[in-house]
Amino acid sequence: MKIEKTIRDAFSDQLVINERVKVQVESGRNLFDENWHFVSRLKSDESFALKVEAGLCDENLVIDDFYACTWVVRNSSEIAKATKIVEDNFDVVARRPLASDKTTNRPTDFQFDDLRMYVRLKPGYAGSTEIHSVIFEIQIKTFLQHAWGIATHDLTYKTDEVSWARFRVASQIRAMLEHAELSIERFESLAGSQIIAKEFDDFVGIHEIIVQLRSRFVPAALPKDLQRLAKVIGSALRTLGVTVEQCMKYLDEESNIGRGVNELNLSPYSIVIQAVLARHSFKVADLLSKAAKSRYFRPIRLSKSVNVPASLNSLVPKVITTF
Template structure:
């Protein structure tokens, strides 16, 4: 595309600023954002710059607001305010933002056009290192959720960079956005929906897993359990189901007896799973051996060699046992 020399000169000056901004802002936001957030940025390309100005979409062609722009992507809608706060902590209050409010919109209920939060920030020197000369330069920070980000990536080129306009194509894109917004609302309201009488409250598996979690927490201190207690409980549930010991009372008794045998406390050199496995081998050896030696069963369980040896079994005779060092 032919670009007027005057526009090209203006672009080169703003691109140089944008590239310097990108270098600084990337470092500053990446250093502050949580690892669960996503961040990306870009300096505007020359053709996009020229098209935006010639289309009359810029109030000040000598300082366009998104010569440099970045996007912060957060897990859920409730995290958007945290991302906005992070940006404001770095650079102060935005020069302006769109939309102006989280609570009030100019859109009709039937309107699902692009409306991600956009903050227009004036760069502020962070007080370390040599001056950058960028103080006061405006740049754009978009904040969106992963679902919003996915919609933008999936539809942007198809809708906005096609060789023709299509009412149907844009209709479908915005229908997809409406569906994702409904998903956002559902996720945000999950705690309230959990209490809905329209849904069953639980099933036998979930009831037992919750009992296992409660029992684990009553037997081990919090720092002795993994951060993901649910995953441990699901592994214990599978083990108990395999040995046909699937009720909360039996599990509590298993731990109480095992704890008493070892002087009133669990062996902290063992993981909670290792302790449970040891107690099964000691208190329910027939059940555990029956499962481990069953060639027709489809299940399996991780078992330490020491536990197999205590039960008088070996790897060859325990086809349901998954053990270390088999690769």
């Protein structure tokens, strides 16, 4: 694209100072939640020229989004938190939309209206006072909004083909994602709806194992992902033909004599299974027969540190494998 000299010169001037702003902004990324996603960009000369020629600049050909960055939060409930961080650490000049509870879109419209805040660096940021006058854009959006933007932007905005149908499809996708966002925000209340508030035996068992583990182990001994631990324990108990109630009884018996939860060198999984192996009266022949007949049978994996009673040695490695 041919670009007039006046615009090229204005672009070059703004590129230099906005590169310095970019460095300062991105040095403070630790202000935000580590689970959020961050992207940024500087305007290209072509995009800058088109914006200037559209009149979207001031009398000095300065635009307010030469540098722009986006913080992508997990869901809509975190937008307010991100907004507060921006307000506390930057000088907010303007925002669009003007308020989170106001919109210019009709209820039948599904256009781009993600939160955009136009800000300046506060004096506390390093560098000359010149960079503190530069206005730049911070967008705050959810992962679903971000995905919609990535998937549809070049298909609808940066294309030679102007098509009502293309924009219609993009809007339909946006509407579906907004419905998904609403479902996420109201997750707990929707999960309590009578339509889907049903019990599933596998989940009931997993929940029961989690409750029982929490009541016996100190929090530091348990993983953050308790659901996965409970699933692995549940699978092992099904293989061994032991109920959750029996399992916890055995664990308590082992704990009462100084083993069980008092073990220092075993994981919670190993402690639980070791207690079952030590206390349960197994029908070894039945377990071996089950392992031989079922093509979907999955042996229990155990650390070699787990004490397997000599009476159960015949289960290794058909029912129990060690690592």
